[in-house]
Amino acid sequence: MRLDTILRVCTKLFLPFIWVFALYVQLHGDFGPGGGFQAGVIAAAGVILYAIVFGKSAATRIVPKWLVEAMVPLGVLLYAGVGVYSMLMGGNYLDYDVLFHSPPTHYEAVHGQHWGVFLVEIGVLITVTGTMITIFYAFAGRGRREDRN
Amino acid sequence: MVLLTLMALITLAIVRVRNLFAVVALTGAFSFLMASVMMVLDAVDVAMTEASVGAGISTVLMLGALYLTKSREAPPRFSQVIPVVVAVGVGAVLVYGSLELPGFGLADTPVNTHVGEAYIQRVMYDADIPNVVTAVLASYRGYDTLGETAVIFTAGIGVLLLLSRGRGEDSQADGGEEGGGDAS
Numbered sequence: 001m002r003l004d005t006i007l008r009v010c011t012k013l014f015l016p017f018i019w020v021f022a023l024y025v026q027l028h029g030d031f032g033p034g035g036g037f038q039a040g041v042i043a044a045a046g047v048i049l050y051a052i053v054f055g056k057s058a059a060t061r062i063v064p065k066w067l068v069e070a071m072v073p074l075g076v077l078l079y080a081g082v083g084v085y086s087m088l089m090g091g092n093y094l095d096y097d098v099l100f101h102s103p104p105t106h107y108e109a110v111h112g113q114h115w116g117v118f119l120v121e122i123g124v125l126i127t128v129t130g131t132m133i134t135i136f137y138a139f140a141g142r143g144r145r146e147d148r149n
Numbered sequence: 150m151v152l153l154t155l156m157a158l159i160t161l162a163i164v165r166v167r168n169l170f171a172v173v174a175l176t177g178a179f180s181f182l183m184a185s186v187m188m189v190l191d192a193v194d195v196a197m198t199e200a201s202v203g204a205g206i207s208t209v210l211m212l213g214a215l216y217l218t219k220s221r222e223a224p225p226r227f228s229q230v231i232p233v234v235v236a237v238g239v240g241a242v243l244v245y246g247s248l249e250l251p252g253f254g255l256a257d258t259p260v261n262t263h264v265g266e267a268y269i270q271r272v273m274y275d276a277d278i279p280n281v282v283t284a285v286l287a288s289y290r291g292y293d294t295l296g297e298t299a300v301i302f303t304a305g306i307g308v309l310l311l312l313s314r315g316r317g318e319d320s321q322a323d324g325g326e327e328g329g330g331d332a333s
Contacts (some may be wrong), residue, residue, distance in 0.1 A: 007218070025197070030278045033193035041201040048209055072305040076298050091169060094291035098277075117287040120294070120324035127298050131305030132206055132241075138312035139213035 004053075011053045014095025017047035024126055030114075034040045036121040048136050049127075065137055071130025082116060083133035093118075165223045175209045180204035190253075193310070194282045241287045 026039035051059035083094040091098035096116025099111035104112060159179045163172050180203030187196035251258040268285055278284040286294050 014156050029283045030280055033197055033282070035194065035283050038197045038201055041198070041206055044203065045209075048206070052209070055258060068310065072302055072309075076295075076302045079295050079298055083291070092310065094295070096288060096291075110275070110277045113278070113284075113288055116291075117276070117278060120287045120291065121283075122299050124294065127301055127305075131301050134305050135210065135308045136213065138209060138308050139217075141313065147220070 007053050011049055015046055016051060017096060018049070022046065026121065029062075029121055030117065036111065036124025037128055040125045041132060043125070043129045044136070045134050051136065053140030056137065060137070063115060065134075068130045068137065069132040071126045072134055073127075075123040075125065075127025077123075077131065078126065079120050084120050086116070138149070152182050152186050156186075167218050168216075169215055169222055170212075172222075173208060173215060176211070177204045177208040180207070 013035055022039045022043035025034035025042060026036060029035035029039070035108045047059060047063050050062070082096075082099075087093050089098040090102040094116075096112045097104050099112035099115055101108045101112075156179060159175050159182065159314045162177050163179070166172055166175065180199055183203060184200040187199055189243055227292045255261070268289060272278060274279050276284050276288055278288070324327075
C-alpha cells in the first residue's frame with residue numbers, strides 16, 4: 001500500500017479535514033451533536049488512517065507511543081482533577097458552579113458550568129484518543145512481531 | 150422498518166458466512182444501519198458514536214485481529230443445537246419483556262416525566278448549554294461520564310498489559326519496523 005499514489009495523496013488531503021472535524025465536534029459539542037467521545041474517536045481514526053497507509057513507524061514519528069500511552073491516564077486525571085478542584089473551591093465533587101467563585105452568583109455559576117463542561121470534555125477527548133491509538137498500536141505492533149517470528 | 154429489515158438480513162448473513170473478512174465488512178455495514186436508525190430516532194449523538202466507533206474503529210481493530218489469525222471461520226466442533234436454543238430463548242424473553250413497554254415517545258412515560266423534563270426545562274438557566282445531551286452527560290451526570298472515561302482508561306491499560314509484553318525488545322525494534330499497519 002505504500003506505493004499506491006492515489007491512496008497516499010488522498011490520505012494527506014483528508015487528514016487535515018478529519019482533524020479539524022474532530023476539533024469541531026469537540027468544541028461545538030455544547031451547541032450541536034458531539035463531544036469528547038466522538039471527537040476522540042474521530043481524531044484517533046485520522047491517526048489510524050495515516051498509520052494504515054504510511055506504516056506504523058511513520059505514524060509513531062508524528063504521534064509517538066509514549067505520548068498516546070501518557071494520554072490514557074492524563075484525560076482521566078484532568079476529569080477527576082476538575083472534580084477535586086471544585087471540592088477545593090468549597091463545592092461538591094464535580095460541581096462546576098463554584099469553579100470561579102464560591103458561593104457563586106448566577107452568572108458565575110453559568111460561567112463555571114461552561115468551563116467545567118469544556119474541561120471535562122477535553123479530558124474525555126484525551127483519554128479516548130489515547131486509548132484508541134494505543135489499542136491500534138498494540139495490535140499493529142503485535143502483528144508485526146508474530147509475522148517476524 | 151426498511152432499516153430494521155436490512156439489519157436482520159445482515160445478521161443472518163453474518164451467521165451464515167464463513168469468510169471472516171466478509172463478516173467484518175458486514176458488521177461495519179450493520180453499524181452504519183444502526184447509526185441510521187439512531188438518526189431516524191433523532192438521537193444524533195448516539196448515531197455519531199455508533200458510526201465512528203462501531204463502523205470505524207472496531208472494523209479497523211477487527212481487521213487488525215484478523216491479520217493475526219486465519220481468515221476463515223473453523224467449522225463448529227460441537228452441536229449447535231444448544232446455542233440456538235439459548236439464543237432463541239433469550240430473544241423470546243426480551244421480546245416478551247418489551248411487550249409491556251410504553252409506546253415510543255409518549256409524553257406520560259417515566260422517562261419523559263421525571264428528571265428528563267426537569268433537565269430540559271432547567272438546562273438553559275443552569276448551564277446555558279443548548280445541547281441538552283452534552284449538559285446532561287458532562288454536568289448533571291458528571292459522575293457517570295467520569296465512570297465511562299475510567300472504563301475506557303481501563304480498556305486501554307488492559308490492552309497494553311495483554312498485548313505489549315516484552316516492551317524492551319519492542320521499543321528497540323521500533324526503529325527498524327516498517328509499516329506494521331500495512332497489512333491490517
